[in-house]
Amino acid sequence: MQRTVFPHKVLPWLLLAPQLAVTLIFFYWPAGQAFRQSTLREDPFGLSSTFVGLANFRRVLSDPSYLNALQVTVVFSLFVAFLPMVIALFLAVQAEKIVRGRGVYRTLMIWPYAVATAIAGMLWLFMFNPSFGTLAWPLRQMGINWNPLLNSSHAMILVVAAATWKQISYNFLFFVAGLQAIPRSLLEAAAIDGASRRHAFWTIVFPLLAPTTFFLLVVNTVYALFDTFGIIHAVTGGGPGKATETLVYKVYNDGFVNLNMGDSAAQSVILMVIVIALTAFQFRYIERRVHYG
């Protein structure tokens, strides 16, 4: 690695300043505010606030609806972290096999990523609307009493599907790049060594994709925990009941709809801790098994 040496100490900081400013203003300052808020309690009119220590945390953590949101989040995140990877990997492997029109196929696969989250949510909402959804009708014909507005499992399936669909493109892109980085000669060597395509995939391609898979696992986890807010907001609004209310959605709901700033701030602090812990865990325990070729 080449080390660039600057002649004096000020220039590097000057060059870093814009990035540091953005990070400080838009990340650390709000995070600090959340910490401060989480120890305060506002009066019902929002005119004054008093310091209450950890009382907000205590109340949030013993609130059954918070525990429900935690459970919903675990289920939702597990699906949304892994499903896009599985599907995208399958599609990327198929894309490798295409000889003609590979570029077109890839481009089409990447398009959904350009769709805004809320729009993607609306799209799925319309397609699977029980009364006029284009795709709800065939489901009904198949004897499934499809109704995500009433059935909480259906609602969960729908938000998972929408969130997954949106994330497939991103995963696909990285898997395509990852597959291309594997030298052809390795697969040829495996073919000569007697490996079937399937065996070569599981013993050579998949292990060599591990860095990509790990990276996507981290990205997808953060995506599932935070960036799916728009989809949930558009598709179910957390309902029916609180069946699809994830942690981040509850933060929004308690803070900006119910205007309980103290509780909401405490929740976002907890969420922050969870994400930091999860990411640290992934790096500590999974990355070690990852082979960087």
Add this chain to the structure above:
Amino acid sequence: MARILLNDVRKTYDRQEVIHGITMDIADGEFVVIVGPSGCGKSTLLRMVAGLEGISSGTIEIGGKVVNALEPRDRNIAMVFQNYALYPHMTVRENMVYGLKIAKLPRAEIDQRLARAAKMLELEPYLDRKPRALSGGQRQRVAMGRALVREPAAFLLDEPLSNLDAKLRLQMRLQIKDMHLRTGQTTLYVTHDQVEAMTLADRLIVMNSGIADQIGTPLEVYERPASEFVAGFIGSPAMNILTVSVGDGAAILPGGRRLSLPGLPAGGQFRLGLRPEDLRLAGATEGAIPVELRSLERLGADAFGYGVIEGTDVPMTVRLPGNSAAKRGDRLGVLPHESRLHLFSVETGRRFEPARGA
């Protein structure tokens, strides 16, 4: 152990033919080297034998079985790639037994073969390392070992030594030769290095843009090159090749010098090949070719003088004794050995065979 038969093998990419019909019978246990300049189709030919490229027309037989439609894994061959193609996430041991495990060999047999190959290639200390922790030469040996343990019907090697430095290349060349003597396996070896070609081969295929210009033992190829291309390609420094016009039992060289030679054709334009080592110094003898030295390369045992035929721009290389006093600017008179001349047709580039005793 297998005989390999190539029968009018052709390869076409996008309607463009790159291998133009190669026919060869490779005996069981023979070491055949495919040699030729870059892009002539050596790798393509080897990969067709391996099953990594389709065969556009013709047939390939390995061990008495036509393999055109067989997958690489059903051909019972092993291959060493130029970049070694070691599985980077596996240890040396895992790399070497990968194929054996797929073949579901018994545990004891796998261990035994691994031990034997590791010993032969001196890989024992590295068995638990990943390829990235090995030097180039060690990686090369692992690649060889991975092929060796398979005990295949035939070995295919595509420029296995081209990434090594000169010393290691020599060492590995000897090791490959030794390995072939010990295992007696049919081997196809691709290289563009003529020293490897000459030293390793039982027989050579000299390829020239998709055509096998000559198939023969190294000595045959050296002594009686079948075409001007082969003549120029095999031998170092390269053979001197001049355009001469023939008439009255003499060849008229560039610069007007007449060279009386036996066995010349009746007349016409020809290309005359003279190896630098087949020229002897003749001073100012009648009929000697005058060469004006432009530079001199001393290799110790020999020296090579590079010059031009006096009064022309036709280059001429001459081998001189290592202690020769010749220097830049000198004029040398040289005479060819009459029995070591090579004549090629100007139009086809093929060798002209003088009628014996004429």
